[in-house]
Amino acid sequence: MTDGAGNLKHLSLGEVHDLAFNCLVANGCDDANAQAVADNMTAAERDGSESHGLFRLPGYVASLQSGKADGKANPQAEDVAPGVVRVDARNGFAPLAFEAGRKPLVAKAKAQGIAVLGIVRTFHFAALWPEVEALAREGLVAFACTSTMPFAAPAGGSKALFGTDPVAFAWPRPDGHPVVVDMATTAMARGEVMLAAREGHDVPLGVGLDGDGQPTRDPKAILEDGVMLPFGGYKGSAISMMVELFAGALIGEVFSFQAGEADNRDGGPSRGGELILAIDPARMGGDGDGIALGEALFEKMLDAGAAPGAVRLPGDRRYGNREKTPRDGVAIPGALYDRILALVGGPA
Amino acid sequence: MTDGAGNLKHLSLGEVHDLAFNCLVANGCDDANAQAVADNMTAAERDGSESHGLFRLPGYVASLQSGKADGKANPQAEDVAPGVVRVDARNGFAPLAFEAGRKPLVAKAKAQGIAVLGIVRTFHFAALWPEVEALAREGLVAFACTSTMPFAAPAGGSKALFGTDPVAFAWPRPDGHPVVVDMATTAMARGEVMLAAREGHDVPLGVGLDGDGQPTRDPKAILEDGVMLPFGGYKGSAISMMVELFAGALIGEVFSFQAGEADNRDGGPSRGGELILAIDPARMGGDGDGIALGEALFEKMLDAGAAPGAVRLPGDRRYGNREKTPRDGVAIPGALYDRILALVGGPA
Numbered sequence: 001m002t003d004g005a006g007n008l009k010h011l012s013l014g015e016v017h018d019l020a021f022n023c024l025v026a027n028g029c030d031d032a033n034a035q036a037v038a039d040n041m042t043a044a045e046r047d048g049s050e051s052h053g054l055f056r057l058p059g060y061v062a063s064l065q066s067g068k069a070d071g072k073a074n075p076q077a078e079d080v081a082p083g084v085v086r087v088d089a090r091n092g093f094a095p096l097a098f099e100a101g102r103k104p105l106v107a108k109a110k111a112q113g114i115a116v117l118g119i120v121r122t123f124h125f126a127a128l129w130p131e132v133e134a135l136a137r138e139g140l141v142a143f144a145c146t147s148t149m150p151f152a153a154p155a156g157g158s159k160a161l162f163g164t165d166p167v168a169f170a171w172p173r174p175d176g177h178p179v180v181v182d183m184a185t186t187a188m189a190r191g192e193v194m195l196a197a198r199e200g201h202d203v204p205l206g207v208g209l210d211g212d213g214q215p216t217r218d219p220k221a222i223l224e225d226g227v228m229l230p231f232g233g234y235k236g237s238a239i240s241m242m243v244e245l246f247a248g249a250l251i252g253e254v255f256s257f258q259a260g261e262a263d264n265r266d267g268g269p270s271r272g273g274e275l276i277l278a279i280d281p282a283r284m285g286g287d288g289d290g291i292a293l294g295e296a297l298f299e300k301m302l303d304a305g306a307a308p309g310a311v312r313l314p315g316d317r318r319y320g321n322r323e324k325t326p327r328d329g330v331a332i333p334g335a336l337y338d339r340i341l342a343l344v345g346g347p348a
Numbered sequence: 349m350t351d352g353a354g355n356l357k358h359l360s361l362g363e364v365h366d367l368a369f370n371c372l373v374a375n376g377c378d379d380a381n382a383q384a385v386a387d388n389m390t391a392a393e394r395d396g397s398e399s400h401g402l403f404r405l406p407g408y409v410a411s412l413q414s415g416k417a418d419g420k421a422n423p424q425a426e427d428v429a430p431g432v433v434r435v436d437a438r439n440g441f442a443p444l445a446f447e448a449g450r451k452p453l454v455a456k457a458k459a460q461g462i463a464v465l466g467i468v469r470t471f472h473f474a475a476l477w478p479e480v481e482a483l484a485r486e487g488l489v490a491f492a493c494t495s496t497m498p499f500a501a502p503a504g505g506s507k508a509l510f511g512t513d514p515v516a517f518a519w520p521r522p523d524g525h526p527v528v529v530d531m532a533t534t535a536m537a538r539g540e541v542m543l544a545a546r547e548g549h550d551v552p553l554g555v556g557l558d559g560d561g562q563p564t565r566d567p568k569a570i571l572e573d574g575v576m577l578p579f580g581g582y583k584g585s586a587i588s589m590m591v592e593l594f595a596g597a598l599i600g601e602v603f604s605f606q607a608g609e610a611d612n613r614d615g616g617p618s619r620g621g622e623l624i625l626a627i628d629p630a631r632m633g634g635d636g637d638g639i640a641l642g643e644a645l646f647e648k649m650l651d652a653g654a655a656p657g658a659v660r661l662p663g664d665r666r667y668g669n670r671e672k673t674p675r676d677g678v679a680i681p682g683a684l685y686d687r688i689l690a691l692v693g694g695p696a
Contacts, residue, residue: 080633081461083431113429114464114625118632141598143590156659157652161645169590181586213654232580238529238662239587241649242491242517249641250489250627252634257648277462277625279598284466285426285434286600293597297509300605301589304505306561311504314586 009337012329016054017042023057023344028064029071036095040126045330048321051191052127054332054340059125060093061343063268069093069123075100083108083115086251089122094146094274097122098131105278106138113283117276118251124148125269129182129315132170135278136178139291144168145243146274147253150260152186152228155237158213160227163256164190165243169314172281172291179298180315185240187231193219206233246275357685360677364402365390371405371692376412377419384443388474393678396669399539400475402680402688407473408441409691411616417441417471423448431456431463434599437470442494442622445470446479453626454486461631465624466599472496473617477530477663480518483626484526487639492516493591494622495601498608500534500576503585506561508575511604512538513591517662520629520639527646528663533588535579541567554581594623 011019020038025031037060045053063069073092077100080086085104089097101117108115124146135142148163164184171179184190187207196203197219205215208222208229222228230236248255253273254262263270281290298313305311359367368386373379385408393401411417421440425448428434433452437445449465456463472494483490496511512532519527532538535555544551545567553563556570556577570576578584596603601621602610611618629638646661653659 078633081628081631082459083463084461084631084633086633111430112460112462113432114460114462115431116462116627116632118634120634141593154649154652154659157649158654158658159648159652161648161652169586171593179589181590183583183586185583187580231583232535235531235533235579235584238517238531241527241645241662242529244645245489245519245642249638249645250629251632252636252638252641255645255648258644279464280429281598283429283432284464284599285428285432286466286468288600290597290600293600294593296606297589297592297597297603300507300509300603301502301505304502304507304509306506310506311502314589 007334008331009334010329010331013042013046013326016045016330019340019344020054020057023061023340024064024071026344027061027071033071033073033093033096036099037093037126040095040130043130044127045332046322046325047318048325049127049318050332051189053330054336055191056125057340058343059268061268062266063123066264066266066268068264068266068268068271075122077101077104079104083112085115085117087117087119089119091121091271092123094119094122094124094126095130098274098276101276102134105276106135106140109140109278109280110283114277114279117278119274119276120251120253121271122274123269123271124274127182128166128168129170129180129318131276132168132182133178133180135276136170136172136180139172139282140278140280141172142168142170142276142278144274144276145247147244147247147256147259147272149263149270150257151190152230152240153209154241155230155234158209158227161257162186162230162237162240162244163259164228165240165247165256167239167243171294173294173298174292177315177319179294179313180318185230185236185243186228187236188228190228193222193228197223247273251275355682356679357682358677358679361390361394361674364393364678367688367692368402368405371409371688372412372419374692375409375419381419381421381440381444384447385441385474388443388478391478392475393680394670394673395666396673397475397666398680399537401678402684404473405688406691407616409616410614411471414612414614414616416612416614416616416619423470425449425452427452431460433463433465435465435467435470437467439469439619440471442467442470442472442474443478446622446624449624450482453624454483454488457488457626457628458631462625462627465626467622467624468599468601469619470622471617471619472622475530476514476516477518477528477666479624480516480530481526481528483624484518484520484528487520487630488626488628489520490516490518490624490626492622492624493595495592495595495604495607495620497611497618498605499538500578500588501557502589503578503582506557506575509605510578510585510588510592511607512576513588513595513604515587515591519642521642521646522640525663525667527642527661528666533578533584533591534576535584536576538576541570541576545571595621599623
């Protein structure tokens, strides 16, 4: 079923979307949920974020098959305060839950100047940048974060407590794509550590500890009985803690360690929360031209390297891929493609 | 004027406050500004944050003497949107500007669920934790950031662009002190690099680059013609960029590099902006007990080390000092004390 060249399957973005949509529907999603997840996954493939593309589909399906996630969930947005929207995802996946909260969040941010969206009872298994990019395209400055599973020890510790706890940030630009940050607050994304283990590569010191709590370069030791570490020592650890509190306690949701305790280990995402902030730069007072002012910083950043290209703006690599993949399509591992085809056959 | 023991001058906290207040008034502050800055500086000495205590006083005075900062500024809060307060500090120091914005910010956060305070045309030369701790003591979750001067290169670059760009975060606790983070987003605070240079110590790799853009452990090479670096590589660099945008363009203020261009190099602070977010956990929906939920995370953090005390909660070291200094007083370098006494004599 796959071509011979490096055992890769070439797909157009339309084929990626169809594959994801059909597979999700075959495994219990209604059309609305399947569409939202497939859109998100296709956007990831389009941007070269392979770790959040079709690679995630078996995990989504596992959580549907085990009954942990509800593929027919109808997320409900609630107006809980003038600056606050809350979405009860009703055990559904995050993409549709975000869609339910997006319009009220944008309306509130534009009316109040700043607003926050808390999504609870959701399964977030996707990249974070789609949320903040969507808000930036409406002219808003956006920040998002979500907790995950207990993979990382706080700085100074050796017991898993924090998740990979990604944060995302987006800033609109007057012409062109928003500047978009999306990063795990662990030193390395978990998928990268898994990839290094699979391929037999070392990882840098600082990525994790072994089972004795000692620094190691061995990704298997980190994954098997060790822990990952936050990026940047105690400072990154403080950012992870902030994410846990924002996406957890602040909105009445669980922390990563509690998500881990409750999870059924089906290989899919764990239940948790997501917090999204949106700020309208036009409502901050002053001359209302805050977005245009950002350009001076970006220009200086691009000029701060010894050579052109040494410093890139966050998101630029993805935008580069976005130019190419609608024309060239994408290539996914043949084994993944075969696995997905089997899953499209329906639950085992 | 100083005792012999290690050339330290011992002062009670009351003496610290009097010294700061009198020195500021002698150099052109009105009582309100002198009081706000002296309160802030005394709180820093009380908490053992020496780098933000009396050590800063000569810099404040320099900016008053050069006419850059206005010691009689009367900061004005403006209600610019339901969720937004803007304070024009009118070229005054940040502590009084924050006081002008604090009550409206708290009122808006409690009414809207979330609110933001932008302070413009200010000189921020203090620790950031006093702002977020004050908000947490009113039951709010708080985040603050400010830009500084162009000291650090973005990841991949070698030209100074970002400031030390500190961020602060506070989370209230049902019993006891809030958990409070306050950290530069550079790998090391500038004061620490200066201290290492003065004492002839190396700094870790990753703190900065030399004049050729090469990694160095020599703090003098970093300070003289090199650059500092953000903490945690490109991830910390993205956080610095976010701070620049939040405390700069978003509120119509300058970036660190523009502050550096405009500064008169009097040794005092540069003009810039500060952004403060406040969120009311009681307005986030759910069962309204978000703050209490945080305790489970803090308990796990304290238990995540191989030994008790291996992991501490952010702010704990300062709170420990806060227990002792009201009784024991503080000790400052004799040379600093003598310098301040000379400044109390008035402008040269």
